[in-house]
Amino acid sequence: MPLGRMFSVLWSANALSNLADGIAFVSMPLLAASMTDDPRLVAGLATLYALVRLLVALPVGVWVDRADRRTLMVTANLLRGGALVALALTVHLGVSSLVLLYATMAVVGTLESMVDSAALTMVPSLVGRDRLDTANSRIAAGQLIADELAGPPLGGFLFALAAAAPVLAMGGLWALAGLVALALPVRRPSRASADAVVPRPSVSAEARAGIVWLAHHRVVGSLALVGALASVGYMLPFSILVLVAEERLGLDGTGYGLLLAFSALGGLLGSALAPRLRRRLGYRWTIVASLALAAVTLTGLSLTRDPLVAGVLLALYILHAVIWSICALSLRQRLVPDELLGRVGATARVLGLLGLAVGSALGGVLAAVDLVIPVVAGAVVFAGCCVLAAVTLRGDLTADSSRHSDGHPVANTPVEGH
Structure with a gap:
């Protein structure tokens, strides 16, 4: 069942990003292990990545609601693509270090949170509500194939060729995902919010x-x-x-x-x-x-x-x-x-x-x-x-979301761009 051209664009950008994630799953620990024999420092890369995603989750959620989500997807993908290309260059020249690897992955973790959140929040605007299950199923299938089946063996193969090869591939895939996302629609502010001047909350x-x-x-x-x-x-x-x-x-x-x-x-x-x-x-x-x-x-x-x-x-x-x-x-x-x-x-x-x-x-x-x-x-x-x-999870689970379960309306915080 076709879900429209715009959903296909989102799916493609997400699949490219997921393939890079799958390559990273194998190649980044291998790169860390080539720089140190300390297992704590190798394992620390994954710990840092998880900690960064936890710390930035709430601020990223705010910015995803404030800004145009397409712009966030494009910018974040291009930035993390550029960061990985720069890291690949240092690896190729033999001037990289564990500190630089840690710093790069901290940046990538922040930007990944932004891309993932922006992508998921765009889905309802691209497909009808009665087709959300199908849309999310196709995104999940693409993620499984790219992130878990194709990405890890590709990352291992590229690392065997050269330490910089998987890093460069990740950067290229993320940059390409950003370029593909340029075809997504821009979220326009409503007339009321565009005309009103409302102080932005913190x-x-x-x-x-x-x-x-x-x-x-x-x-x-x-x-x-x-x-x-x-x-x-x-x-x-x-x-x-x-x-x-x-x-x-x-x-x-x-x-x-x-x-x-x-x-x-x-x-x-x-x-x-x-x-x-x-x-x-x-x-x-x-x-x-x-x-x-x-x-x-x-x-x-x-x-x-x-x-x-x-x-x-x-x-x-x-x-x-x-x-x-x-x-x-x-x-x-x-x-x-x-x-x-x-x-x-x-x-x-x-x-x-x-x-x-x-x-x-x-x-x-x-x-x-x-x-x-x-x-x-x-x-x-x-x-x-x-x-x-x-x-x-009882009763009508798809009732009007503008009200609490007790029937009282929800007061929405003014957000720029709506």
């Missing part, structure tokens, strides 16, 4: 407006809470999955990579099934069923030592994750006013990132006792999420 005040809106909206707030808890449940087993693969499934590094690649196929199936399931079951029961599937698959993973069975279970687990993500995102896009999409999405993202951090830390602590415990704990968390979603 960034912190506008960020708080998004937090307050989320906290008072029954459906969107519940989705954010379930998402945060699901992030804990996700990282409990996945933070130590490599150890489970080695010690319980008997897999070496190659086997572990194949296991992850096979599980990504479940995500592709999930992206195809999500719109159909949502139309048949509705948002509430599709979300509940996906969370229940996560609990079941993690329970099975805790019991098996067969790598083939584990591969099927992980594929079903990633299938759940994609279906959940598509439904939660589509609901948020339906229910949140356009002028708040960036800030509300940023608040939900912060909760999810905090959940990932908590789950990762707990997974390590529990695995020190027994490797099975984090997997079982993840299943328990998802069972709780399933119950919470069934209780809170």
